[in-house]
Amino acid sequence: MSYEAGFYDTHTHSEGRSFLELREMAERGIKKINSCAFYPVTPLYYGTLIDLFRKLMEFEVSRGSKAGLKIYPAIGIHPRCIPPKWGRVVEYMEENPPTIIGEIGLEEGSELEVEVLTSQLLLAKKLDIPCIIHTPRRNKESITEKTIEILEKLGFPETIAVIDHVSLDTVGMIHRRGYFCGLTVEEGKLSVEDTLEIVEEYEPERLMLNSDSGFSGSEYLSVANTAGHLLEKFERDVVEKVCLKNAEFFFRN
């Protein structure tokens, strides 16, 4: 399907997609994407993350532009990428404030992960920066609960927190508390049917779609494909919200 207003894929790791695929995304109506910081091996040096942020902000934005895509970097320490001296990375983020903080969150919920997440949330709260907050495949419910506890303890504003990779089991507790919900449509996460079910059941104002497309798999067109299915079932303004407008509002893009 085509859709002139365009779609916003709110969670990708565009580094793992080729120039041709980025161009294909643009041709299929995906006009805006977030590219979340992630390093595929745990870095031994904190500087690796700082150089990664520079790569996303300079090279990746320019690569997207040539492909016809607006790429918005999301800058942060992923729980699987915590380097030694990680505090230096947060200092860099404070000195060079990103427009989106992410992908941050808990993977296993260790003390170190909680500390790194908390430190980045405090920065986001202080500087009023929207955050993309990961939830893991394993123990999704208990880790989501733990994440929400951390947010509540900090009095973190719901309006700048999207909790991502929600499942049919976790979307309720997230939506009920006023956070935004990231719906990742890919194999092993939400199916198109799951997504239709969630959009049917919940007010669409705080839902947004993404592919989590990155270094593997074939799901880079999933937001455009899912939008097609949504349009068969819902009013156009609902689809516009879920596939574009909510994200534009949340990320201020």
Added chain:
Amino acid sequence: MSYEAGFYDTHTHSEGRSFLELREMAERGIKKINSCAFYPVTPLYYGTLIDLFRKLMEFEVSRGSKAGLKIYPAIGIHPRCIPPKWGRVVEYMEENPPTIIGEIGLEEGSELEVEVLTSQLLLAKKLDIPCIIHTPRRNKESITEKTIEILEKLGFPETIAVIDHVSLDTVGMIHRRGYFCGLTVEEGKLSVEDTLEIVEEYEPERLMLNSDSGFSGSEYLSVANTAGHLLEKFERDVVEKVCLKNAEFFFRN
């Protein structure tokens, strides 16, 4: 065309190609590729290159394997990626010797570039490691001459030096001196016709093909495509040498 023995793409930056494209390369008969270290912005930290090497050696090899490709990392400091304290990177390479050193070489020929190249060539000579030596688009002839002077001054063994991205103007001086010649078939470098001309004119024993495929463009199948054209004009054993065997011999893979 298909060709059961397979092809060897001797110079890629596979990080810039998606999983689907790596799989397509494998399906088109490209069985082995070198993935050369490169960082798209000049790193501010030497550790970024060490983590990049770890990424290539661990994550990228595994990604290739899932796609049906054998990926051989080439480890080194590219002249456009020289970080502060670059000596630490060479120390890391000495402590963790790679099986291929690359992509190294000169871009503009500055003193710093000469120093970094020399340091890596000395290590390669000491440890007997084959090297992929870049030549730039600009001032290709004069920089190639300067590169050869450095190699000769060091008494660098011709048998472990492939000088890459040769042009119709530089292939003669490289081949004549006994070095291997890397033929990069992509827009802005060699055309298929140029490649046929070089294979016609020079003994094929020291020629090898590559795509230089990476973060941009569409040339990731160029070695398979070029092999098809070569087979129309040359004996099968010539094509086997240029597209596979010479590289297997040189890189010991």
